[in-house]
Amino acid sequence: MLDKSYPYYVANKPYAPNTDLAVTDKYSGEIAARVAMPDDAAVEKAIAAAVAATGPMKAFKPYQRQAVLEHCVRRFGERQDELAYALCVEAGKPIKDAKGEVVRLIETFKIAAEESVRINGETINLEISARSAGYHGYTRRVPIGPVAFITPFNFPLNLVAHKVAPAIAAGCPFVLKPAERTPLGALIIGQILAETDLPEGAFSVLPLEGRAASPLVTDPRLKMLSFTGGLIGWDLRAQAGHKKVTLELGGNAACIVDGDQGAQLDKVVERIVFGAYYQSGQSCISVQRILAHAAIYDELKSRLVTAVKALKSGDPKDSSTFLGPMIDEAAATRLASWVEEARSAGATVLCGGGRKGAMLEATLLENVPHDARVQRQEVFGPVALMQRVENFDEAIRVANDSDFGLQAGVFTNDLRHAMRAWDELEQGGVIVNDIPSFRVDNMPYGGAKSSGLGLEGVRYAIEDMTELRLMVIRDI
Template sequence: MQSSILKEKLFINGEWIETEGTHQVFNKYTGELFSEIALADEKIVDQVINAAVTAHKEINFPVEQRYEVLMRAADLLKQNQTALAETIAIEGGKPISDANVEVTRSVSTLQVAAEEAKKLTGEIIPNYNAPGRFLYTVKKPVGVVAAITPFNFPLNLVVHKVGPALAAGNPIIIKPASDTATTTVKLCELLEEAGVPKGYVQCVVGSGRTVGEQLLNDERIVHYTFTGSPAIGKHIQQTIGLRKATLELGSNSATIVHHDTDVEKAAKKIARMANVNAGQVCISVQRVFIHDSIKEAFLDTLVREVAQLKVGDPLNKDTNVGPMISEKEARRIESWIDEAVSAGAVVLTGGKREGSVVQPAVLTNVKKGMKIVDEEAFAPIVSVSSYDTIEEAVALVNDSKYGLQAGIYTSDLKLSYQIPYLLEVGGVIINDTSSFRADQMPYGGVKESGNGKEGPAYAIQELVETVTVVVNLEE
């Protein structure tokens, strides 16, 4: 276990550099200083973009090398699993068991990206009406990519952007969430060791108002990949104009529990998945819609299971729920709960705050107009409402400005086939919660949940240019 304060540099054009300013990263549970990371300024950001442009133009990075670098990086992540998981737990407040899962997922994400690099092929186009012409396509890298990443998965969500960018042959500039940037720096160390070419991966730490804005306003960057709030996502799209962006934004994800399912099994799973990483997951179960006939039995089990979750030090292997990312965020959700209660909601368990730790909460009697229903809570909280017909349940799920993922528990085969066409979301999870994600699957939402798809195979297609080639065979 690390006992002294880490001093981290920035990875710029294949070198590790110090800067005049530093950003302090704290242990989210104890409040102790954990690391100090060099801060980028305007001059450094310009150097980073110059290096990325030069790398794209002058350094050959063939498919076989991309594959080897990504596979070596995956192996190095696996070898450094313990240290990486501890870093995630300390600076992100994520329970160590979940942090270990994140590292394991990141290894898999890099491996999948490596394999997808070998599948980047063009196609022959059938030619029916232009005699003497041979038509085909080739795929080439789009150019410099900028990734702006969140705090809640400081390794895997960075890897979900770095892996596809490198697999497609693009240089990438990472601007991680400052509160969990130590993990990203550690990832860059391993990518350097894996042999990533100079200028193909760089990391800049700084505020969105300075570093972020400079990245957005530089037209040499051709693609942006962002995970975060709808407000920032909209700002990115408005700022970059016709340049492309993949935006994975917020959600108040819902799960339906129909009358024909195993109520206890569903309640136990929802109790856990609503509180993973203290609910700070884009697809965390936030709204549950339960059939009237099983509401009482469902709530009995849900409340019991949530109340039994172990809350505390994320480095304790028995902890289920750690602190939120900051006391400010914990105070926010505390105020949302108070607001809901004053409007008629009932707290069945939890909801109390101590510092940045919030006891997992279950609420009923909720309604539209309450922030815990309408907005993305991003906290250890779940609200439960009931319905009479499946049509009513679908309408309740769709009555949202978001549309990332939704879950449904049912044994009705016909309903299972129909429901993906009825729900206004990017992913439908049958007989599991909205929180399920396999890293190789297409992942992205509709409405204010964003645009574009993550998942290596799908992200790569947004990071290559399809060039049509026409050969005149008669000349």
């Protein structure tokens, strides 16, 4: 179901001067497809084309932008099996989850199509004193200009969608660098965009490696950089000059289970296991730290161990597989060493911990030292840890004892505790009675502390990709 080779896109057009980038099947390790890689000249051409397309994209009317996005929704639906299979192969994502990500891709573009025709301003009452009598204020949103996007490997469709769809809705030409290990989904999106009547230069898709992408960060002609990935994002922000920068940089999400959850433990366990091990834990809002009240800790631990041991791992193309490979063997080796480091320092491995190639067993730890990397850093893999807390005050304190703050989950029947969590947890989002891994594509999504700055979620991304422009009219 995959093509043997894929072109890159510059100024809406495909180019295939080579097949230099090999994309591997993350489970078998075999080469699944080859992708053309752009050179420096192609990068320059893409940026120049985006600059030249600034005026035409601004003039491209909202109903025309909506038509482009609706075309994408239709075509994604027609090619959803192909998109899901490509995602399963290039990212190692279990096929049932890959199909779910295609649904989210479609939903994200559908939301953007709706938002594209309601990017509104407001009327401001300026007559607040005699000095401003006869003055009237109005605002509108205008496209920020050409933008650069850099996306990660873990959601190669939906995290691309969360940048591309709002850019089209806002009227911004863009240059996209998908992760070089998982470029196929972005290139299929490029194929579909090339079918539309977007102005020439409206988009380029460049599967670049490493430093070859630096012009997307440093070139002053690009007015915004939106980056999703690791903590290197802060370095990119420092290199970006005067352009606007939004960053989504991950976390080590806490999930609090209050002492009143005894009757709901089956549901709590089901959701925590999903949140911790879905996509082999390679999610920025994966459940990493489970903070359980002493009253239910032992029972929760017992049920979690049973549920985690029951997870089926293996070939992601098998519809019964829950746990597939990590993105590569190096990632699995790195995390396995973190688990061993914690165990050597006194942590207890309740289950899992073994590794074979890129496959790391679903792992649950307890008694993890405060300074262990699995506690302090983002594991980005199928590892979670449990910690007993004596009361809700301690749970809040421990959850906040982190350099990250993307989202947190809180299972509680106490409305006062839910409101306290919303008030006191240093997070971009607090999910009550569910896991921190919950996300709907129209909600604001972004973090505090080292987790980043700015927001995704279609309407909020559109606001970041537009500038508020004021007009004042005086009566004469």
